[in-house]
Amino acid sequence: MTVEPPTQPADTDLVADTQEDAREGVQEDTRENEGGLSHRQIVTILIGLMAGMFLAALDQTIVATAVRTIADDLKGLNEQAWATTAYLITSTIVTPLYGKLSDIYGRKKFFVAAITIFVIGSMMCSFADSMKQLALFRAVQGLGAGGLFSLALAIIGDIVPPRERAKYQGYFLAVFGTSSVLGPVIGGFLAGQESILGITGWRWVFLVNVPIGIVALFIVSRTLKLHHRRLDHRIDWLGAGLLSVSLVPLLLVAEQGREWGWGSGRSLTCIGIGIAAGLAFLWQEWRMGEEAIFPLAMFRIKTVGVASTAGVIIGIAMFGGLASLPLYLQIVKGASPTEAGLQLLPMTLGIMAGSVFSGQMISRTGRYRIYPIVGSALLTISLFLFHYVKFDTPIWQTMIIMVFFGIGLGFNFQPLTLAVQNAVPPQQIGVATSTATFTRQIGGTIGTAVFLSVLFSDLPQRISDAMKTAFPTPEFQSALHDPANAAFAKELAASQTSGGTGAAGGVLQDSSFLSNLDPALAKPFLVGFSQSMDLVFLLGSIVMVLGFLVMLLLPQVELRKTAAGAMPPAE
Secondary structure, three states: OOOOOOOOOOOHHHHHHHHHHHHHHHHHHHOOOOOOOOHHHHHHHHHHHHHHHHHHHHHHHHOOOOHHHHHHHOOOHHHHHHHHHHHHHHHHHHHHHHHHHHHHHOOHHHHHHHHHHHHHHHHHHOOOOOHHHHHHHHHHHHHHHHHHHHHHHHHHHHHOOHHHHHHHHHHHHHHHHHHHHHHHHHHHHHHOOOEEOOEEHHHHHHHOHHHHHHHHHHHHHHHOOOOOOOOOOOOOHHHHHHHHHHHHHHHHHHHHHHHHOOOOHHHHHHHHHHHHHHHHHHHHHHHHHHHOOOOHHHHHOHHHHHHHHHHHHHHHHHHHHHHHHHHHHHHHOOOOHHHHHHHOHHHHHHHHHHHHHHHHHHHHHOOOOHHHHHHHHHHHHHHHHHOOOOOOOOHHHHHHHHHHHHHHHHHHHHHHHHHHHHHOOHHHHHHHHHHHHHHHHHHHHHHHHHHHHHHHHHHHHHHHHHHHHHOOOHHHHHHHOOHHHHHHHHHHHHHHHHOOOOHHHHOOOOOHHHHHOOHHHHHHHHHHHHHHHHHHHHHHHHHHHHHHHHHOOOOOOOOOOOOHHHOOOOO
16 A cells, blocks of 8 residues: 655644744754754764764663673673663663753763763672572663664754665664674673683683773763753653663563463553553643653654654564574574574575665565565564574574564664654654653563563463373483483472472573583473463464554655755745
8 A cells, every 4th residue: 555645744733833843943954054063074974873882782782692601600690680680771871861861951961971881880790699689780771772872863864854864873883783793702702701801701701892992981071062051841750760760660560470470460560650650641741741751742753653653563573583693592492602692694684685775675666565564474484493493493584583673673763763763743853752762671671571481371281281192212211220310219209209390490590501501401491492482472373463564654755855954944
């Protein structure tokens, strides 16, 4: 179906009402050159932005291949979700604040603050001696990470017209791609070292951010030169607080519900607090109007509403999948952290290819709608195919699916952000960009917490069932009676006597013993892990079906050919 592009973004009343303020509010950024910034000026600014984005992109991938080693060392594999969830919770909560505050006070100071907080959090993570402590320090890290991507994208939205943005996105893609490729490899290498300079190898996964962050701060301070006129607006601190009070207990339930009991008093209390605070947040945002962290009127714009809803769903599926894949490669396939990093490269290349292709085509045609739709379809199909990956599936088959999964992500990242930025008045670029980032992060936080909770809830029974199937086989019995496996045989016998899950439960704390276990004895564990991950991927594909249907509602709006900061003066 062909959608006729309107002459201006949907919700013309909102745009008309705010047009004069937009012209006055953003004109100051480019007062010296009302026709827009020169190529040289844009590239100079991009250098500073890319330094910060490199830091954020590297951290996203460097931890993924190291998390199994970290969790095993800290004796808490089943608690690994806390380290990811805590990071996502804080980064998600502060993302809209960064967007709103930067709209009012200017982008640079908050971009510098984000880098500084991120570096401090990274140093703290390197000193963690338990998974709970690591989760706390990752939360501090997330406070900085929440501003890195959203502010970089907002600044680009300020200075580069949507139709021309693909000209410059190659720089960002080069940085993102390089860091994404290096991240898993570096993370795997560091996690695979017992110690470097007397410090445990995996701790360098976080320490490596420190020199990079210091360099980024220097570059940003020297190159990021933006003029800004402070706008006279209130800050919705109450809204920010209510958002936090709503998200934290709900995510705690998602993470801890399997241990607390979904119908327990603690679970129901958290759910009640989360829902009540969520309703109060919506009331506060309605009351604050355009001063809100999330101006509700903005969501009356169809593009924003559809993209935000789709962003949540894609985030659930994306982060749920990304959290499971490294575990599959390391635990089930027996890959070292470094090998797992290299094996994830097809997905990274897919992301780069999808982003580059969609960006270039959008720049040429001005039409973006088809790419998120195709991308959502690819994500749905890829997650469903991951569901059929078993413990003995050849790795090359899994890598092929990774490529299409990556292309699907690449087709969604840039186009959705571009569509949202184009659909709102220019003085709301920061809020709009942070909204696009926020919705994807909130989905990711939910997806990581829920899917990993499903994985580790389902895992003991799956391993137990696989153990019962394998136990009578000659291969298993032969290995069980081997004197070299006497300790495992004793533990298994004790478990059967007591009716417990034995090592099936112990693997949730530390899976490293599987590397040294006889292959015949290890097979039930690998089968159990694989089956539980199959369930996670199946759930992800079902969620993405909904995402695909929502994406079909995305309208096609003509892309502006002028930068937000280059609008003519109000008449």
